[in-house]
Amino acid sequence: MNQIKSYIAEHKERFLTELIDLLKIPSISADKAYKKDVLKTADAIKDSLEKVGCDTVQICKTDGYPIVYAQKIIDKNLPTILVYGHYDVQPPDPINLWDSPPFEPIIKKTDKHPDGAIFARGACDDKGQMYMHVKAMEFMTATNQLPCNVKFMIEGEEEVGSANLATFVKNNTEKLKNDVILISDTGMIANHVPSITTGLRGLSYVEVEVTGPNRDLHSGLYGGAVANPINILTKMIASLHDENNHITIPGFYDNVEELSQKERAEMAKAPFNLDTYKKALDINAVYGEVGYTTNERNSIRPTLDVNGIWGGYTGEGAKTVIASKAYAKISMRLVPNQDWLNITKLFKKHFENIAPQGVTVKVTPHHGGQGYVTPIDSVGYKAASKAYQDTFGKTPIPQRSGGSIPIVALFEQELKSKTILMGFGLDSDAIHSPNEHFGVWNYLKGIETIPLFYKYFTELSK
Numbered sequence: 001m002n003q004i005k006s007y008i009a010e011h012k013e014r015f016l017t018e019l020i021d022l023l024k025i026p027s028i029s030a031d032k033a034y035k036k037d038v039l040k041t042a043d044a045i046k047d048s049l050e051k052v053g054c055d056t057v058q059i060c061k062t063d064g065y066p067i068v069y070a071q072k073i074i075d076k077n078l079p080t081i082l083v084y085g086h087y088d089v090q091p092p093d094p095i096n097l098w099d100s101p102p103f104e105p106i107i108k109k110t111d112k113h114p115d116g117a118i119f120a121r122g123a124c125d126d127k128g129q130m131y132m133h134v135k136a137m138e139f140m141t142a143t144n145q146l147p148c149n150v151k152f153m154i155e156g157e158e159e160v161g162s163a164n165l166a167t168f169v170k171n172n173t174e175k176l177k178n179d180v181i182l183i184s185d186t187g188m189i190a191n192h193v194p195s196i197t198t199g200l201r202g203l204s205y206v207e208v209e210v211t212g213p214n215r216d217l218h219s220g221l222y223g224g225a226v227a228n229p230i231n232i233l234t235k236m237i238a239s240l241h242d243e244n245n246h247i248t249i250p251g252f253y254d255n256v257e258e259l260s261q262k263e264r265a266e267m268a269k270a271p272f273n274l275d276t277y278k279k280a281l282d283i284n285a286v287y288g289e290v291g292y293t294t295n296e297r298n299s300i301r302p303t304l305d306v307n308g309i310w311g312g313y314t315g316e317g318a319k320t321v322i323a324s325k326a327y328a329k330i331s332m333r334l335v336p337n338q339d340w341l342n343i344t345k346l347f348k349k350h351f352e353n354i355a356p357q358g359v360t361v362k363v364t365p366h367h368g369g370q371g372y373v374t375p376i377d378s379v380g381y382k383a384a385s386k387a388y389q390d391t392f393g394k395t396p397i398p399q400r401s402g403g404s405i406p407i408v409a410l411f412e413q414e415l416k417s418k419t420i421l422m423g424f425g426l427d428s429d430a431i432h433s434p435n436e437h438f439g440v441w442n443y444l445k446g447i448e449t450i451p452l453f454y455k456y457f458t459e460l461s462k
């Protein structure tokens with residue numbers, strides 16, 4: 001790939017301005033109030049894909065937000081890369097914790113990003129990372145160096161479970177036919193320690209409701225005599241982990257694959273400093289399942305976490321009350337071979353089982369998906385590794401991530417192809433949190449590395 005560095009240097013300012021414009025549109029898929037903005041973002045992506053030389057660019061309607069599809073087929077005998085990304089973002093709240101408004105992007109220097117980072121919701125997850133692919137495409141078409149066929153599929157519902165994308169994929173297997181899927185929606189270890197994500201955790205997300213008396217009660221007149229749904233709910237939740245922080249749901253670990261000592265030793269080679277980790281989070285100790293390291297706990301082990309809990313009086317001052325209902329949202333991160341539908345069933349059965357007399361329990365599943373692992377001896381992995389070697393001057397480390405992109409397992413099932421996860425974000429980029437950002441260096445490095453993946457994938461596929 002000739003001239004990639006000079007092309008980026010020449011067009012850097014425009015690459016940044018274009019991304020900043022995209023980040024100004026609040027494409028929050030979870031909140032219906034932003035429907036117009038989500039749709040506007042889809043149109044903006046469509047325009048950008050047309051501008052960079054895709055032949056067919058379509059807005060594909062679904063029962064929810066549309067999928068932007070584009071392709072450029074140069075030769076049927078050459079391999080085809082399918083690029084996936086998402087243009088929707090997480091809600092920005094709590095808004096008061098942002099140092100600058102989430103949809104008014106600004107570039108600021110940070111310790112980890114001395115060249116500056118773009119602060120905005122979606123900067124890293126995933127508008128910034130998705131847009132690297134659009135700009136990489138621009139480079140390849142503008143300099144006549146596109147080495148293979150390419151298809152883009154950019155969705156607007158990733159942050160809410162990708163339910164309509166699943167249907168779209170199942171109904172369009174021919175259209176989406178490819179030799180490898182390429183995604184930048186994960187992270188890497190550090191700017192000087194490139195890594196390729198080789199695993200994603202699965203997910204089961206549920207909501208629980210505990211109901212006691214038929215109305216809120218005076219906590220003096222009734223306290224002690226009836227089951228308090230908040231007391232009961234917190235007790236039930238606390239019982240979901242034992243003293244070793246193992247999850248107590250019967251059958252939960254049945255299909256969990258235990259890694260060999262050799263695999264674990266290999267994993268432990270990835271650079272990691274516990275003190276830096278604790279300092280970055282202002283905690284005096286880490287916490288988790290006995291017998292596993294921090295890096296194992298957040299990648300190869302399944303977890304159960306309360307994501308939200310509410311009920312009773314939470315306003316100013318005090319109100320003496322026993323609430324009629326208490327609620328919680330719970331996520332379980334799963335590892336490959338754990339089936340999310342089965343885990344959801346096991347959770348529901350167990351949670352209903354442990355409810356004491358005096359309350360009723362309702363468990364409502366939200367969304368979920370299977371985990372994913374990919375081998376490091378595939379053509380795709382080797383091509384990615386070579387691309388990083390060229391642009392970072394180092395062999396990237398394979399690393400299993402704790403996050404989830406549930407659609408990746410479905411891609412493998414329906415499209416029969418492997419996914420390569422080339423993420424350029426850092427864990428400290430605060431995705432889903434206030435002050436999300438994406439390093440300018442990372443953005444440009446992504447644009448530089450992606451075309452080399454195309455090159456090596458095409459060469460190695462011969």
Ligand code: BES
Pocket residue numbers: 125126158159160161162185186187200203367401402403404405406
């Ligand atoms: N891009 C993230 C997932 C991710 C981030 C994976 C960093 C690995 C490293 C994605 O947008 C996301 O947030 N996924 C959700 C699941 C989804 C069903 C809402 C998640 O992991 O919570």
Ligand code: MN
Pocket residue numbers: 086125126158185
């Ligand atoms: Mn994402």
Ligand code: MN
Pocket residue numbers: 090125159431432
């Ligand atoms: Mn996300």
